Amino acid sequence: MKLLAIVGSPRLKGNTNYLVDQALGEAARLGAQTEKLVLSQYEVNPCLGHKDCASFDSCQQKDDAGWILDRFCQADGVILATPVYWYNVTAQMKAFIDRNYFLYKHDRKSQARAVGVIVVAEMEGIEDTLHTLRQFVDWTFAVEEDRIFIASGYALRPGEVKNNLHLVEEVRKLGRQMVESLKEGS
Numbered sequence: 001m002k003l004l005a006i007v008g009s010p011r012l013k014g015n016t017n018y019l020v021d022q023a024l025g026e027a028a029r030l031g032a033q034t035e036k037l038v039l040s041q042y043e044v045n046p047c048l049g050h051k052d053c054a055s056f057d058s059c060q061q062k063d064d065a066g067w068i069l070d071r072f073c074q075a076d077g078v079i080l081a082t083p084v085y086w087y088n089v090t091a092q093m094k095a096f097i098d099r100n101y102f103l104y105k106h107d108r109k110s111q112a113r114a115v116g117v118i119v120v121a122e123m124e125g126i127e128d129t130l131h132t133l134r135q136f137v138d139w140t141f142a143v144e145e146d147r148i149f150i151a152s153g154y155a156l157r158p159g160e161v162k163n164n165l166h167l168v169e170e171v172r173k174l175g176r177q178m179v180e181s182l183k184e185g186s
């Protein structure tokens with residue numbers, strides 16, 4: 001069972017990464033093979049909006065999005081994690097979402113059967129951010145509603161979220177629930 005986390009925060013020691021590590025740690029403890037991809041570590045350029053996207057065999061942009069999207073499609077479970085930047089996902093996460101347009105135009109969907117969503121903010125914008133991610137999840141995955149797990153909460157400075165014990169426990173639970181639901185469905 002493969003669990004892939006896509007992380008939109010550029011802070012490697014930040015809150016989102018900490019929360020994702022907690023979720024993946026629990027998943028690994030229950031036997032999942034886990035992988036974390038921090039988008040800022042790779043070249044994932046914004047979509048260029050080719051009007052003939054569907055006619056191309058591969059995306060015209062030769063950057064890291066190609067292999068990341070392949071891995072995204074092959075994972076059994078996917079976690080999407082981002083801090084709130086200006087009431088929404090970060091630019092890194094938005095570029096990744098937009099690059100999924102190639103899959104959409106080629107009728108390709110992720111085969112994931114469980115999805116996790118993790119969002120952290122200083123104080124405002126979690127609802128808007130979750131709305132964006134939910135729209136993406138609904139278009140991109142063929143996953144049942146009871147296999148979508150969401151955890152969100154507040155922290156500001158890098159690593160501060162360690163003190164938000166409720167949220168830390170929520171994301172650990174999210175990791176466990178994803179593995180349990182995948183085991184049920186296999």
Ligand SMILES: Cc1cc2nc3c(=O)[nH]c(=O)nc-3n(C[C@H](O)[C@H](O)[C@H](O)COP(=O)(O)O)c2cc1C
Pocket residue numbers: 009010011013014015016017082083084085086087088120121122123124125155156157158159
């Ligand atoms: C460019 C930028 C925009 C931000 N916009 C918001 C916002 O709209 N609402 C909010 O509550 N926090 C906002 N924040 C704060 C971050 O969401 C917060 O610091 C979060 O913990 C960062 O997570 P990270 O450590 O995983 O990167 C913003 C931070 C930055 C750098």
